Amino acid sequence: MLITAIIITICVLIEYTALLIFSEFTKLTYNTGAAFGIFRDMPALAFILSAAAFLALLAVCIFAKLKLWTRIGISIMAGGALSNMLERMFLGHVVDWIPFIFVKDLTFNLADVEIAVGAFIILWSFTLKD
Numbered sequence: 001m002l003i004t005a006i007i008i009t010i011c012v013l014i015e016y017t018a019l020l021i022f023s024e025f026t027k028l029t030y031n032t033g034a035a036f037g038i039f040r041d042m043p044a045l046a047f048i049l050s051a052a053a054f055l056a057l058l059a060v061c062i063f064a065k066l067k068l069w070t071r072i073g074i075s076i077m078a079g080g081a082l083s084n085m086l087e088r089m090f091l092g093h094v095v096d097w098i099p100f101i102f103v104k105d106l107t108f109n110l111a112d113v114e115i116a117v118g119a120f121i122i123l124w125s126f127t128l129k130d
Contacts, residue, residue, distance in 0.1 A: 007079055019097065073124075076114050076118035
């Protein structure tokens, strides 16, 4: 459980530190919805889904018997979900600031990266022997 708390805390701190540093150098986009702008006109629903995702990931980390790397991946995803949830709670939107160079006008943030990296680590952990 301690490793989960540490990883989640680090993920949240990384997101907000990077946002403070890089917001001076990049265009900020304010997303009131979820991924790819879905639920754009329903910020309350986006917040509820974000909170549910975080709580579900946290519950898995607390109650499930997991391999170390699976636990690390889920914890990183939970940190990203918590970062996005906190932005929705305190700002009413998520601040996206990293441009996706292959798709015009698509941006994301480090919390989104954490969620993707966490998912990759989980998938990779399934290939490891016990």
